[in-house]
Amino acid sequence: MYKIMTAGPTQVKENVRLARSFECTNPDLDIAFYDFYKETCDLLSKALHTTNKAFILGGEGILGLEAACASLTEPNDRVLIIDNGIFGKGFADFVQIYGGKPILYSDDYHTSVNVEKLKTFLENDHNFKYATIVHCDTPSGVLNDVERISKILDDYGIMSVVDSVAGMFGEPLDISNSKIDILCGGSQKALSAPPGLTMLWVSDRAFKVMEERTTPIASFYANILVFKNYYEEKWFPYTMPISDIYGLRKALDNFLEDKEVFQRHEKVATACRKAIVESGLQLYLKNGWSNTVTVIYVPKGVTDTQILNGMKQDYQIMISGCFDVLAGKVIRIGHMGENAYPQKVAETLDALQKTLEKLGVSIHGDMKESFFSYLL
Numbered sequence: 001m002y003k004i005m006t007a008g009p010t011q012v013k014e015n016v017r018l019a020r021s022f023e024c025t026n027p028d029l030d031i032a033f034y035d036f037y038k039e040t041c042d043l044l045s046k047a048l049h050t051t052n053k054a055f056i057l058g059g060e061g062i063l064g065l066e067a068a069c070a071s072l073t074e075p076n077d078r079v080l081i082i083d084n085g086i087f088g089k090g091f092a093d094f095v096q097i098y099g100g101k102p103i104l105y106s107d108d109y110h111t112s113v114n115v116e117k118l119k120t121f122l123e124n125d126h127n128f129k130y131a132t133i134v135h136c137d138t139p140s141g142v143l144n145d146v147e148r149i150s151k152i153l154d155d156y157g158i159m160s161v162v163d164s165v166a167g168m169f170g171e172p173l174d175i176s177n178s179k180i181d182i183l184c185g186g187s188q189k190a191l192s193a194p195p196g197l198t199m200l201w202v203s204d205r206a207f208k209v210m211e212e213r214t215t216p217i218a219s220f221y222a223n224i225l226v227f228k229n230y231y232e233e234k235w236f237p238y239t240m241p242i243s244d245i246y247g248l249r250k251a252l253d254n255f256l257e258d259k260e261v262f263q264r265h266e267k268v269a270t271a272c273r274k275a276i277v278e279s280g281l282q283l284y285l286k287n288g289w290s291n292t293v294t295v296i297y298v299p300k301g302v303t304d305t306q307i308l309n310g311m312k313q314d315y316q317i318m319i320s321g322c323f324d325v326l327a328g329k330v331i332r333i334g335h336m337g338e339n340a341y342p343q344k345v346a347e348t349l350d351a352l353q354k355t356l357e358k359l360g361v362s363i364h365g366d367m368k369e370s371f372f373s374y375l376l
């Protein structure tokens with residue numbers, strides 16, 4: 001078995017795995033399950049400080065992003081795609097599939113979205129139904145100030161769809177201090193439940209826009225509106241993956257009980273970055289580091305595959321490479337959720353150092369020791 005220190009999925013705690021083995025009822029017919037589902041969704045709302053209704057959908061994080069775009073987009077709607085990363089840019093595909101007109105606003109992939117530059121852009125062009133933006137864009141690890149940006153967009157009457165799949169539960173996020181209309185999350189990142197579920201937090205304004213559409217939502221499985229009254233009607237659009245939801249609930253209980261969760265992420269991530277820099281390796285970002293993932297350039301003379309394979313073979317530790325425009329250029333250590341513990345990150349850095357040295361890359365000092373020294 002590998003220790004998964006990837007940028008998601010993350011490690012899954014034993015109590016979450018056990019919760020997935022609880023005996024199952026029929027989730028379509030058992031009223032008690034509707035109560036359990038609603039209670040879990042209400043806790044999700046509470047966890048992100050909002051009265052916006054939360055929903056759990058049976059499908060990977062990508063389903064949440066697609067459902068948001070499917071439910072809001074009507075043919076020819078102009079949608080602003082805030083692009084400073086691979087997931088950010090990817091929203092354009094969903095908008096296009098559902099007949100909208102994605103307008104790309106691109107910024108430097110090495111930094112957080114520059115809010116002042118975005119404001120200047122919006123002064124000249126703000127005729128958008130909604131905008132999409134990513135909280136933590138995992139391929140580069142950049143963190144955007146989505147609370148602030150959603151408020152700026154709202155000044156122009158633009159709604160916000162935010163992908164925080166790899167941000168939430170590792171980075172603080174307060175929906176009540178934002179104008180986020182649809183927030184998307186996933187089970188397998190900082191929440192540390194297995195992959196398979198997406199979570200959505202939907203504002204009343206977003207529901208109103210869906211209800212007032214002049215064209216029908218061009219999807220059934222990715223239609224958020226069909227979930228709106230599930231509790232009153234005691235009806236789900238499809239059979240809920242009950243065991244996955246039991247697991248997610250336990251993971252959420254773990255999160256809510258952990259009073260130091262954000263400090264732990266910050267401490268571990270900061271020390272990890274400092275140890276990387278001190279070792280002579282290079283971070284991909286110039287600023288705006290998310291505390292959920294650290295993204296490092298592949299050093300000269302070796303490939304990402306050599307590093308990843310070496311760490312798996314010799315140390316049974318799995319870290320991530322990357323894809324799209326960053327394929328082969330960077331490697332990534334995921335330190336979110338259950339991964340965000342000092343001992344786990346220290347072991348990963350130690351294995352990375354030894355693997356690189358075996359491949360002929362010279363590293364300054366001892367990464368594990370410097371990591372521990374920066375933790376204090």
Ligand SMILES: *Cc1c(COP(=O)(O)O)cnc(C)c1O
Binds near residue numbers: 061
């Ligand atoms: C992981 C992730 C998703 C979901 O992708 P999956 O392929 O479904 O895991 C979406 N957005 C971001 C930023 C992510 O990190």
